[in-house]
Structure formats: C-alpha cells, structure tokens
Amino acid sequence: MHARLRGRGLYVITDGPRPDLLDVVAQAIAGGARLVQYRDKTTDGARRLAETMALQALCARHGVPMIVNDDIELARAAGADGVHLGEDDGDVVAARSALGPQAIIGVSCYDSLERARSLAAAGADYVAFGAFFPSPTKPNAGRAAPELLRQSAALGVPRVAIGGITPDNGGSLIEAGADFLAVISAVFGAPDVQAAAERFARLFPSL
C-alpha cells in the first residue's frame, strides 16, 4: 500500500458549516471512518481555519488523517495532513511543494483513467473517481462506471470512489477495486452518524 496513505475503508467528507461539526466527525470516527475531509465551500476564512485546526487535532488524537478540500493554503496554515484537488483547485506539484513530502495529496479524476494515470505519475497519493451513483450533494456531477476501478488497479495508488454511495450500493464498488468509499450525505445526513459509519465500515471484509 502507498506510503503516505495506508489501509482501506470509509472516507468521510463533511457537509458544510454546521454547529455540531466536531461532534459528528467524532461520531463518524467512532463508527470506523479511516480518512476525513473538511469540505466547506463558504468564504469565511476565520471559521474555516479554526474548524480545520480543530478537526486536525481531533483526527490526530484518533490516528485518522485529515484532508482539506480545494485549498492548499488552508491545509498548510492549519497543519492538515493533506489536500484534495479537483480540476479547478491547483496542481499536485504546487501542493507538494507547499505541504511537503509527507502530505497526502488526493485528486479528482471523474471518469478519466488518463487523468488518473498522469496525476499518479505527478505524485498524487490517491485517485478519486465518480460520481458512481446519483449524488444528493452534487446532483450535476458527471457519472463514472465501476469498470474504471478495475482498470485503474495497475496505477499503484489507492483508489477512492465517490458519489451517491450508500451502505447498500458500496459493496459493489469495493468488489470493483475501491480502497476507500468517500461519503457525505449517507453518513452526515443520517440520523445516527456513528451507526451509519459502522454500516460502511462493515463493508470492508478484512477490517
């Protein structure tokens, strides 16, 4: 497995500003989440920095890496474990030089094996594909086929699946080769966040 990102499992992504942010992330970790992403599309820099630092401290106490969505500078300022970059969010080389050799740099590859190949070669620590199912969080996201997970096995970096994933449909993506299932609404929109995370964690047979 890749040096900077180990293992497999549930990758939870936060669902925007909420007063109980730390509490629900703690519940997701208690339920078995193995990776956390802070995703907040607001422009409230002070709150975003404070929340990133607080989440980083929480995740570190549990040995779970904490990744910042979109924002290399926020990840650097907060001492986060890494950053997730989509096609409009900056490049892997710039992120590596800002965050250092130990940082986890993840990239969105949508439905493109070619993009995954080139970004893995540029130093990405994981490649994410999706959306695999209709996403309540991002209804206009383009769709990807599970075949991509099989086809990307040879890249040698962990593969993340995202988009409309639930405990009922996630197993098929793990069978196709996903190392991590990245989930927003089916965890953070659930009435019992810990129980929802536990259902996902149980999908990974050897965990």
Ligand SMILES: Cc1ncc(COP(=O)(O)OP(=O)(O)O)c(N)n1
């Ligand atoms: C793990 C993971 N995969 C994909 C995305 C989507 O990134 P992006 O395309 O930049 O879209 P936004 O999340 O920024 O709206 C992600 N965040 N995490």
Ligand SMILES: Cc1ncsc1CCOP(=O)(O)O
């Ligand atoms: C950020 C993102 N990129 C593709 S789908 C998606 C949202 C995933 O959220 P959900 O798990 O609620 O479908």
Ligand SMILES: [Mg+2]
């Ligand atoms: Mg983005």
